Amino acid sequence: MCGIVGAIAPQDVSPVLVEGLRRLEYRGYDSTGVAVAPQAGTLCLRRAVGKVAMLQQRLDAAPCVGPIGIAHSRWATHGGVTEANAHPHVSGDRIALIHNGIIENYVELRSELVAKGYAFASETDTEVIAHLVHDHVKLGLDLTAAVQQAVRRLTGAYAIVVFDAQQPDRIVVARIASPLVVGLAEGANYVASDVQALLPVTKRFQFLEEGDVADIRRDSVTIFDADGHPVQRPVHESSLSADAVERGEYAHYMLKEIHEQPRAIADTLSERIVSDHVLEAAFGPRAAQVLPLVQQVHIVACGTSYHAGLVARYYLEQGARIPCTVEVASEYRYRNPVVMPGTLFLAISQSGETADTLAALREARKLGYVATAAICNVPESSLVRESDLVLMTRAGPEVGVASTKAFTTQLAALGLLGLAIAQRRGIDRRIVALYTRQMRQVPEMVEHTLKLDAAIRGWAQAFSDKHHALFLGRGPTWPIAMEGALKLKEISYIHAEAYAAGELKHGPLALVDHDMPVIAVAPNNTLLEKLKSNLQEVRARGGRLFVFADPNTGIEPSEGVDVITMPDHIEPLQAPLVYTIPLQLLSYHVAVLRGTDVDQPRNLAKSVTVE
Ligand code: G6P
Numbered sequence: 001m002c003g004i005v006g007a008i009a010p011q012d013v014s015p016v017l018v019e020g021l022r023r024l025e026y027r028g029y030d031s032t033g034v035a036v037a038p039q040a041g042t043l044c045l046r047r048a049v050g051k052v053a054m055l056q057q058r059l060d061a062a063p064c065v066g067p068i069g070i071a072h073s074r075w076a077t078h079g080g081v082t083e084a085n086a087h088p089h090v091s092g093d094r095i096a097l098i099h100n101g102i103i104e105n106y107v108e109l110r111s112e113l114v115a116k117g118y119a120f121a122s123e124t125d126t127e128v129i130a131h132l133v134h135d136h137v138k139l140g141l142d143l144t145a146a147v148q149q150a151v152r153r154l155t156g157a158y159a160i161v162v163f164d165a166q167q168p169d170r171i172v173v174a175r176i177a178s179p180l181v182v183g184l185a186e187g188a189n190y191v192a193s194d195v196q197a198l199l200p201v202t203k204r205f206q207f208l209e210e211g212d213v214a215d216i217r218r219d220s221v222t223i224f225d226a227d228g229h230p231v232q233r234p235v236h237e238s239s240l241s242a243d244a245v246e247r248g249e250y251a252h253y254m255l256k257e258i259h260e261q262p263r264a265i266a267d268t269l270s271e272r273i274v275s276d277h278v279l280e281a282a283f284g285p286r287a288a289q290v291l292p293l294v295q296q297v298h299i300v301a302c303g304t305s306y307h308a309g310l311v312a313r314y315y316l317e318q319g320a321r322i323p324c325t326v327e328v329a330s331e332y333r334y335r336n337p338v339v340m341p342g343t344l345f346l347a348i349s350q351s352g353e354t355a356d357t358l359a360a361l362r363e364a365r366k367l368g369y370v371a372t373a374a375i376c377n378v379p380e381s382s383l384v385r386e387s388d389l390v391l392m393t394r395a396g397p398e399v400g401v402a403s404t405k406a407f408t409t410q411l412a413a414l415g416l417l418g419l420a421i422a423q424r425r426g427i428d429r430r431i432v433a434l435y436t437r438q439m440r441q442v443p444e445m446v447e448h449t450l451k452l453d454a455a456i457r458g459w460a461q462a463f464s465d466k467h468h469a470l471f472l473g474r475g476p477t478w479p480i481a482m483e484g485a486l487k488l489k490e491i492s493y494i495h496a497e498a499y500a501a502g503e504l505k506h507g508p509l510a511l512v513d514h515d516m517p518v519i520a521v522a523p524n525n526t527l528l529e530k531l532k533s534n535l536q537e538v539r540a541r542g543g544r545l546f547v548f549a550d551p552n553t554g555i556e557p558s559e560g561v562d563v564i565t566m567p568d569h570i571e572p573l574q575a576p577l578v579y580t581i582p583l584q585l586l587s588y589h590v591a592v593l594r595g596t597d598v599d600q601p602r603n604l605a606k607s608v609t610v611e
Contacts, residue, residue, distance in 0.1 A: 089124065501535070
């Protein structure tokens, strides 16, 4: 969601702040800002609507130079996208503050502060925190104590970073339900919402926990827990490289990430399968104790990760013969679900910071599940730290807002989970071994499928002037059709819907005409003949079909039917992963033709850390 960076160093920090924002830009990007204290008593503030490049232009024209500063990229929640609403927010010409999250009681706090004489310059919930801190500082409290007092008044979610231009010896930060990481270096210290921002300046990090407040100075970091007691948080060395988020030769991050999938899937499977057997230890030290107790699985996730969960239901029920339910986290968290004995709660999330998914996990911990588990791509994330069992996807940093490699690596990880549970449930060892071998073949199949790129690009023209598109699938590739529709709408802004092909006749068929392209995924499985009948229903109404078909389906190109033939011998277990690839490429090429911002589509954010 919003990006946060702060720095205190012997030299000018503004280049580090702007580079940090640039590295976080994919997370939220409707406005940006920076505040620096050039010397004690002065505050230099620059803000701009738009991307980091706009802020950079402002800074080039009128630099802010100083050894302490904070910077923010915003994804609007309270208040429109205006310069006045961009962070940092300032109080009394001395307190500069940035914030991620949502303050729920800001209306009440605002009235209280207005009554005390504070004038508000923005419509944001954030500005109340700046004035609240100022209100305490002006009474003589030092900044750390002022922040500790101020946050006691807040309800909601926040990561805040603040400095006082009149005492520019420290940055003070606090968090609840929104991530913050302190970066440690020699004679300089940093803070950010994500390690990515700080990798050019340090690899040593301390992750703040719920309720922590930290006093960050040039040569020391003091952390206090929610009760105000000094605490030590472990120092982690990050293995990520600073250039893992560079785009290289590719026109867009999304294209790069699509092409990284064979390696990402192979990495996710590697070292976790030995002699056709999934190693339970891959899920963490508690797995051997928990997995024998699992009688059913309850999956909760958002967006693309939710679609991965829908595929997993087929893996778990058809493959491992264990009941599985799947739902979106924003509904789950308020539904007060009934939990049957022996149920494993599984959260799936690329970022591990999605507010609804995290809230669902925290709710689940109270509900009597046999254990909680996470499939996640970010080792340092809150989701990973708070789950009993964890299986990391190894996709590497994903920058494109539309998720690609994170999704297919989630499917690979879910395949491993299905196999681990199948092993425990006494499914025939030969079947488990066969499925395990099939999983290992997926990276190579994905590699072959990527070679269809030119043919898929050839199709894009037929979509670029359309307003709607319909995606069809059946069985485990129905969620793949859903993911294909989501990709198309996210990055090309074409309205797209996905249906289980058998549902076509119950409504969506009414929409089909020559202006509604219908995309179908047709692997060779037991539902093929049924799918073919559904496609006939489309043709009979004059609908134009675009089919990604297995070579043995007998679906041939004809008038109104375009076919791209997929690689041969894709097994049902492999089909969800492999058939995802052409749908990603199709959306990508359509978006490029339509000239949209592929990596940072309008109104969206990579990691949604607010409810
Ligand atoms: C946002 C992103 C999606 C992502 C969803 C869930 O909406 O734009 O790409 O699927 O959040 O994110 P998570 O990190 O929990 O997988």
